[in-house]
Amino acid sequence: MKEFWIYTLLRLVLFLGSFGIVAGIWVLVADEVPVLWAVVIAFVMSGLGSYFLLNGPREALAQRVDTRAQKMSTKFEEMRAKEDADDA
Template structure:
């Protein structure tokens, strides 16, 4: 669960930073005005691309955790199935 919280928090922080940068650049280029929808879309794109490179380690840790949990669930299911077959 910790890996999920860390990865999600870092994604949110990266989006907010990207949004601030995009709004700042748009405000500088367009005399203090900006289109909110366009700024959000651009921030999603920028943060998505940046997270692919910057958050690789956190994403791998989260994936390992999910894989281990899935393996435990599959083993428990197989054990219950084997007990049911034995009965």
Template sequence: MKEFVVYTVLRIVLFLASFGIVVGIMALAFDGSYNLFWAVVLAFLISGVGSFFILDRQREAFARRVETRAAKAAAAFEERKAREDTD
């Protein structure tokens, strides 16, 4: 669960940072005005690409945790299924 929270918080921070940068650049380029819709779209794109490269280690840790939990759940299921077959 910790890996999920860390990854999610970092994604949110990366999006907010991207949004701030995009709004700043748009405000400078368009004399203080910007389109909020396009600022959000660009921030999503930039943060998505950035998270692919920047947050790779956190994503891998989260994936390992999920894989471990899934393997434990599958093993427990198989054990219960085997016990049921012997009864």
């Protein structure tokens, strides 16, 4: 679960950084910041940024999920085989 929290925290930091950049630029250009548009633009920027910048943590998370799924699948198959043996 450590990989999940690391990746989630990095995504949040990337979003907040993107929002800060968008809002900062908007303040320099205009006096008023439309928050909804700033959030939407920051969301898109952080999504694109995470695709390139967070590839390592995303791969670690995917590997962890895959490993856990394989373990659970193996355990399920063992239990099913044991149940089939008991029925015979």
